[in-house]
Every structure is written in structure tokens, then in C-alpha cells.
Amino acid sequence: MELLGIQFNLAAIISFALRVGLLIILFILFIPIGKKVIVKSIQRAGSSQKVSPTRIKTLEKLLVNVFSYAAGFLFIIMLFAVLNIPIGPLLAGAGIIGLAIGFGAQGLVSDIVTGFFILLEHQLEIDDYITTAGYDGVVEEVGLRTTKIRSFDGTLNYVPNRHIEGVANHSRGNMRALVDMRISYHDNMDEAISVLERVCAAFQEDERFKDGPNVIGVQSIGSSEVILRVVGQTENGLQWECERALRKAIKEAFDKEGITIPYPHHVVIQKSN
Template sequence: MDFINFEAMIDSLLTIGGQLLLLIIVYLIVAPLGKRLVASSIQQVAKRQKLSEGRSKTLENLSLNVFTYVLLFFFIVTFLGILGIPLGPILAGAGVVGLAIGFGAQGLVSDVVTGFFILIEKQIDVDDYVTAGGHDGVVEELGLRTTKLRGFDGTLHYIPNRNIQVVNNHTRGNMRALVDMSIGYGENIDEAIRVLQNVCDQFTSDERLKEGPDVVGVQSFGSSDIVLRVIAQTEKMEQWAVERDLRKAMREALDEEGIEISLPHRVVLNKDE
């Protein structure tokens, strides 16, 4: 009798083991195929709707996250079912535990709700340069719980969505390149403007520029300098490179014309003298 029970137990274990093995195999097959199908579907929708590349990447990453969570949920439920563990008491217990930890989970709910509205309102897309949650960088991923920003020093910031109170998106529309050049008070302002404008005219064919650059005139008078301002409209993420190139070219042009670049001056008065 004991031998028969032992044999039945072995058969039961083998059956359960086979089902679990089959479940794992199915999961390992469905997971990559499902992700590929989701990504392909989002790309087709983005092409039909003529969505930007950043928006397409945002929707793709979010859809893949949702698919992964749903697939993992079904895997766990099926796994418990194969083991013969009743789901009713677990769900009831989960309700009690959920009530107990509900206050502690308010942050998670806030993350999801905030992330949902950020997505719906199109405040952020992947590859946008933004300032959010006290950090600035390029958006690598917008998730339901966290947003990932890659800083210019290479640091990857994980920001809980509930901490994103204000979003400054620096890549919507054309960006502004702004360059201030200082000349000494003894220099001819009109001549300096002419030299700087000649440099600006050489940049008008630059593909990075949408408008300008142009010298707008005298910006301010400093303690030892006159500040001339140059403004241009650029493609997004190109403003810094354009500013660097303009500064270099303008400094060289002013030097060639003998126009002095202002340097700080300090006057020392000797009381005895």
C-alpha cells in the first residue's frame, strides 16, 4: 500500500514537474516574440500617425513594460495553479495585506498616476533634453514608475515620477544660441558690430541654423567692458555647438581687426600719494 502511494506521489511530482517545465519553455518563447510583436506594432502605428522618433520610442518602451508586467502576472498565477495552491485565500490575504500597506504604497500610486499624465500630455519624449526632478539630461526612458535621465557627465538619473513637479523641456521647437562678446570702452562700437556681423554672415549657410545669426546690438555696459549680443535660432541640441563655433570665429575676427577684447581692470589708489 505504501509502495502504491509512493508511486502515485512520484507520478504526481513528474506530472507537476513536466507542467512547470512546459510553462517555463512557453514563457521563454512568448516573452521575446511578444516584445518583438509589440515593438513592431508600435512602429507601424507611429509610421501611420507620423509620430516623431522620440514619441515612438516613448510609446514603445512603455508598451514593452506593460507587456512584461502582464506576462509575469499570468506566469505567476499559472505557476501557483500548477502547484495546486488555491488562489482565493491568497487573493483574500493580498487584500488584507494590501489594506495594511496601502498607506506605504501611496508613493507608488502617485508615481504611476503622474507618469500617466506626463505621457498623455506629451510633456516628455525619449531623446528630449529636459530639466526635471532637480536634474537635467537626455531622456532615455519614460516608465510608469520612474523616468531615466542621462546627464552630460554620463550619470544615469532614476527619478520617481512623483518627484517631477515641473518639467522644463529644452528641445521643443527651435533652440536659441546666444553669444555675448565684450569689447573695451575705447573701441568703436559700430566697427565692432560690423566685424561681428560679417562673421555671422559666414554662418548663414550652416545646416544647424534655422535663423540668423545676427548682432542685435549693445546688451549692457559693464565695469570695464561693452557687451555686444549675437542671437541665432538652431536645431534642437545644436545650440551649444553653434555658440562655441561663433565665439571662436568672432574672437579671431576681432583680433584680426585689432579690436580689443575687454579684460578686467583694477585701479589701486594709494592714499599717501
């Protein structure tokens, strides 16, 4: 009898281990397959409805995260079933505990609700350059609770969605390339404007510019300089590159024509007794 009891216990242990192992293997296989199905479905739906690539990437990451959370919860429930642990009392207890926690988790609820409306209203998407909540950078991930913003110095900022207010999205539509050039009071303004117009005419053949660039004229008059402004519309994200190219070309043209960039002057009056 004792031998039979040992054999029975060993068989039960082996059966339990096999069920748990099979469950783990199924989920190891299920999660990657589920993620691939989500990604392919989103890409297929996006291509058929002509959704922007950034929108597709945003929805992919969000749905994959939601799927991972749901799969983890399902795994725990099924593991309890394998262990013959009653699920009903646990769910009832979890509901009571969840209600108690909910009163102290208003920030979490606010994050989720705000994240939902951010996605619904298309306020921002992955790869968008934005300014919000005191941060300036490129969106790397939009989640239901937090949004990841990569600053230009490489810092990755985790921003709770409830703190995202007044989003300035710099990645929608064409952007403006603006260059202010200073000339000395001793230089001829009309000649300097003519030089700027020649430089702008050359850049109007540049495919990066959607409109212009054009010389606006005298922007302001400083203590030791006259400021001339050039403005053009560029493809999104290329405005800084175009501004650098304009400054270089204008500086070279000014040097060629003998137009000087001003520097501060100080007048010293010396009185003799």
C-alpha cells in the same frame, strides 16, 4: 503494493516536473515574442499615424514594462494552478493586504497617476533634454512610477514621477544660440559691430541656423568692457555647437582687425609723504 506506491509517486513527480518545466519553457518563449509583437505594433502604428520617433520609443519601453509585469503575474497564477493551490483565497487575502498597504503607499499611487498624465500630455519623451525636479539632462526612460534622467556628467537619476513638476523641455522647436562678446572701451564700437555683421553674414549660409544669426547691438556696459550680443535660431540640440563656432570665428575676426578682448584694469594711486 509498496513498489506500486513508489512507482506512482515517481510518476506523479515526473508529471509535476514536466508540467512545471513546460510552463517555464512556454514563458521563456512567450515573453520575447510578446515584446517583439509590441515593438512591431507600436512602430507600425507610429509610421501610419506619423508619430515622432521619440514618442514611439517612449511607448515601446512603457508597454514592454507593463507586459513584463503582467506576464510575471500570470506566470505566478498558472504556477499555483499547477501546484493545485487554491487561487481564490490567495486573491481574497491579497486584496485585504493590498488595501492595508494602499493606505501607506499613497506615494506609489501618486507616482503612477502622475506618470499616466505625463504620458498623456506628452510633457516629455525619451531623448528629450529637460530640466525638472532639480535635475538637468536627457530622458532615457519614462515609466509609470519613475523617470530616468541622464545628466551630462553621466549620472543616471531615478526620479519618482510625483516629484516631476514644472517641466522645462528644451527639445521642442528651434533653440536660440546666444553669444556675448566683450570689447574694450578703447575700441570703436561701430567697427566691432561691422566685424560681427560680417561674421554673422557668413554663418547665415550654415544649415544649422534656421534664422540669423544677427547682431543685436550693445547689450550692456560693464566696468571695463562693452558687451555686444549676437543671436540666432538653430536646430534643436545644435545651439551649443553653433555658439562655440560663433565664438571662435568672432575671436579670429577680432584678432585680425586688432579689436581687443578686455581684461580687468586696476588703478593704483601712490601718495608720497
